[in-house]
Amino acid sequence: MVFSWTPHRFSGGALALDVANSVILRFDAERRIDRYTDPAALETFAAAATRFSADRDLFGPLEPVAEPNRPAFLSLREATDRHFRAEVLGQPSSGHLADLLDAAATVIRRHPARPARTPLDVATVRSALMLATFSEPQRLKICPNCQWLFLDRSRNRSRTWCDMTVCGNRAKASRHYRRQKRELTP
Numbered sequence: 001m002v003f004s005w006t007p008h009r010f011s012g013g014a015l016a017l018d019v020a021n022s023v024i025l026r027f028d029a030e031r032r033i034d035r036y037t038d039p040a041a042l043e044t045f046a047a048a049a050t051r052f053s054a055d056r057d058l059f060g061p062l063e064p065v066a067e068p069n070r071p072a073f074l075s076l077r078e079a080t081d082r083h084f085r086a087e088v089l090g091q092p093s094s095g096h097l098a099d100l101l102d103a104a105a106t107v108i109r110r111h112p113a114r115p116a117r118t119p120l121d122v123a124t125v126r127s128a129l130m131l132a133t134f135s136e137p138q139r140l141k142i143c144p145n146c147q148w149l150f151l152d153r154s155r156n157r158s159r160t161w162c163d164m165t166v167c168g169n170r171a172k173a174s175r176h177y178r179r180q181k182r183e184l185t186p
C-alpha cells in the first residue's frame, strides 16, 4: 500500500516537530513505525510539508532531501525529538541542545548559503532553531494519546491533543469503552 501524508501528519504546528513525528509510537518497541524508512514516503514528505505544515509560509516550496544528505537529516530529526521532548518534560539538558545544534550544523554545511529552492533538511534546521528560541515554550506539548510533539498555537493555549479529531476522539472512545466495561462487569 502506498502511504500518503495527510494533514493529520502535520499536526506538530512547526515543521521540525512534523519531522520528529514521522516516527509513530516512538516509545512502543512493538508498534513503532518510522515513516521515513520508506524512501518513497521520505521523498513525498517535502511536497506534503509544503502544503500542510503550519509554518509552510516561511519556506516556500520544499525540495526533498537529497540521498547523500539523508543520514544527517535523520540525525537532526532524532536530536530534535530528544531536545524538545526533554524540554516539555521539564528535563532540559544542555547535552541535548548541543546535539541539536551539532546536527543542525552538519546539515547546514552540506548546502550552499542560499540554495535556489529550500531543501527540506535546511527548512527543518530553521524551524528547529526558531522553536529553540521561542518566547512561549509553554506552548510546546506532548500529545497524551500518541506522544507526538506539537506546538499549541491556540489563542488560550488550551490544546491537549495533537489533533482533536484523531487523538481526542480516540481518547474519548476508550474512556467510553472502559466505562461501559465497568458497568457490565458485576
Ligand SMILES: [Zn+2]
Pocket: 143, 144, 145, 146, 147, 148, 161, 162, 163, 167
Ligand atoms: Zn496525538
